[in-house]
Amino acid sequence: MEALWAGIDNLASWPVLAAILIGSVGGLAIGAVPGIGPAIAIAILLPATVFLDDLVSLVLLLGVYGSSMYGGAIPAILINTPGTPVNALTTYDGYAMTRRGEAARALSLAYAASFFGGCFSIILGLSALMLFGPYLRDLGALFGQRDIFMAAALGAVLLVAAHRKTMGIAALLFGLGFLIAIVGRQTTRQIDRYTFDIEYLYPGFNLIVVIVGIFAISQALFLLTGKDADPPHARLKGGLLRGFGELNRFKPVAFISAGYGTIMGIIPGVGEFVAQFFSYSTARAMSREPGKFGRGAPDGLIASEASNNAVPAAAMVPLLALGVPGEALTAMMMVVFFDAGIKPGPDIFDNNPDFLFSLFFALLIINVLVVMTLLISTRHIARIIYIPTRLLGAFILILAFVGVFSIRNSFTDCMFAAGFGFLGFILRRLDWPLVPIVLGLVLGSIMIEKLTAGSGQIKTVVDLVNRPVSGTLFVVILIVIGVTVFTSLRTRRFEH
Numbered sequence: 001m002e003a004l005w006a007g008i009d010n011l012a013s014w015p016v017l018a019a020i021l022i023g024s025v026g027g028l029a030i031g032a033v034p035g036i037g038p039a040i041a042i043a044i045l046l047p048a049t050v051f052l053d054d055l056v057s058l059v060l061l062l063g064v065y066g067s068s069m070y071g072g073a074i075p076a077i078l079i080n081t082p083g084t085p086v087n088a089l090t091t092y093d094g095y096a097m098t099r100r101g102e103a104a105r106a107l108s109l110a111y112a113a114s115f116f117g118g119c120f121s122i123i124l125g126l127s128a129l130m131l132f133g134p135y136l137r138d139l140g141a142l143f144g145q146r147d148i149f150m151a152a153a154l155g156a157v158l159l160v161a162a163h164r165k166t167m168g169i170a171a172l173l174f175g176l177g178f179l180i181a182i183v184g185r186q187t188t189r190q191i192d193r194y195t196f197d198i199e200y201l202y203p204g205f206n207l208i209v210v211i212v213g214i215f216a217i218s219q220a221l222f223l224l225t226g227k228d229a230d231p232p233h234a235r236l237k238g239g240l241l242r243g244f245g246e247l248n249r250f251k252p253v254a255f256i257s258a259g260y261g262t263i264m265g266i267i268p269g270v271g272e273f274v275a276q277f278f279s280y281s282t283a284r285a286m287s288r289e290p291g292k293f294g295r296g297a298p299d300g301l302i303a304s305e306a307s308n309n310a311v312p313a314a315a316m317v318p319l320l321a322l323g324v325p326g327e328a329l330t331a332m333m334m335v336v337f338f339d340a341g342i343k344p345g346p347d348i349f350d351n352n353p354d355f356l357f358s359l360f361f362a363l364l365i366i367n368v369l370v371v372m373t374l375l376i377s378t379r380h381i382a383r384i385i386y387i388p389t390r391l392l393g394a395f396i397l398i399l400a401f402v403g404v405f406s407i408r409n410s411f412t413d414c415m416f417a418a419g420f421g422f423l424g425f426i427l428r429r430l431d432w433p434l435v436p437i438v439l440g441l442v443l444g445s446i447m448i449e450k451l452t453a454g455s456g457q458i459k460t461v462v463d464l465v466n467r468p469v470s471g472t473l474f475v476v477i478l479i480v481i482g483v484t485v486f487t488s489l490r491t492r493r494f495e496h
Contacts, residue, residue, distance in 0.1 A: 007357025023063015031071025096296035108243025177440020217421025223393030265314025
């Protein structure tokens with residue numbers, strides 16, 4: 001209980017509260033602008049976190065992460081263009097409701113479902129910390145270098161398996177991210193890895209520089225080379241509170257969807273898209289009128305928004321409990337932990353238990369603050385969707401380079417960021433996913449560190465799996481690979 005009250009007390013400072021407010025409101029605006037999304041916004045903000053307190057930095061990023069999906073529902077419902085990629089499913093029923101004159105009702109339902117899903121996941125995660133925190137802390141004695149290596153390997157396998165139709169591409173890009181992580185000089189043995197005697201490559205690639213390039217600069221180039229959109233005007237008639245009462249009619253759908261989001265958020269490499277797929281499919285199967293789905297079904301809209309907003313809090317669980325990020329956004333947040341000298345994993349329950357509670361309480365405050373802001377200012381926030389995309393691209397590009405330069409006052413970092421930005425731009429043009437590169441870089445760094453740290457005890461592959469935890473994780477990896485291969489072959493057989 002002391003850690004619980006200490007976690008609450010950590011939030012009672014003006015810098016932290018200001019970060020929550022700025023992150024929440026800023027995340028709403030970012031989500032409402034098609035083409036940015038939380039990953040790009042967090043990538044731009046990462047350089048600034050170097051100069052901020054660790055908790056201030058994390059709640060700022062959490063504010064952007066947790067609120068952007070709320071904002072992303074606005075253009076998805078009003079103009080059939082998702083503000084963030086995870087709001088794509090919201091367009092199916094949200095825009096259909098707008099076309100029949102129910103835009104305010106659709107937005108209200110989206111806000112209510114998002115708030116329910118977010119709070120459901122936060123309360124469940126916080127309860128798990130309070131009930132099982134002591135047991136999770138004891139895992140620190142069980143998790144050695146090899147066990148953490150296998151946990152990161154499991155995250156890599158789950159990531160590739162999640163890209164069902166592009167597993168080969170996901171594996172290739174993950175390998176590229178892993179290769180980027182290898183570059184640099186190993187300080188303990190003074191071994192150069194792919195540095196080619198270039199002095200700038202001795203420290204390795206800065207994670208923030210890579211993330212800003214891959215996400216922010218590539219998106220800026222993508223917007224600058226596109227055409228300015230001319231979205232239609234959608235009028236908002238009616239109040240925005242009615243959805244909170246109407247949600248009561250669809251309680252089973254709301255609970256099941258929030259549950260899917262929580263479970264899928266905890267599993268590394270899965271995330272919002274899979275949660276939405278299961279939630280939407282289940283809601284349609286439960287509906288008495290499944291034919292209305294895709295044509296303005298309220299329960300379809302609820303399934304989409306409740307599931308994707310349950311993921312952020314749940315995604316913090318594998319990051320905090322195991323030190324393994326589940327997707328790109330938590331991987332970016334891991335940078336802040338590294339800079340603060342805090343190592344996520346079982347030991348965090350011994351060293352920084354109050355920090356865990358602070359993050360979850362901050363998420364709860366963010367959800368409340370976001371809903372209150374939306375109820376007051378939706379009509380004003382909705383105007384953001386009319387910003388010309390080329391102007392937006394130029395703004396992102398300027399912010400990205402300023403942020404990268406501010407890290408170490410280095411033009412070399414800007415050149416590296418531009419190179420990774422061009423790579424990301426090519427991948428966007430090819431419609432290839434960017435997330436595997438970032439997770440390859442982050443998980444690759446973890447795997448390399450743990451593998452080299454235990455190199456004295458690891459002489460063969462068997463040495464990696466001869467412990468109870470690492471052996472169990474290895475079996476899980478084999479099961480995931482087996483199920484994925486079997487499912488893929490079965491799908492291809494039915495298609496042909």
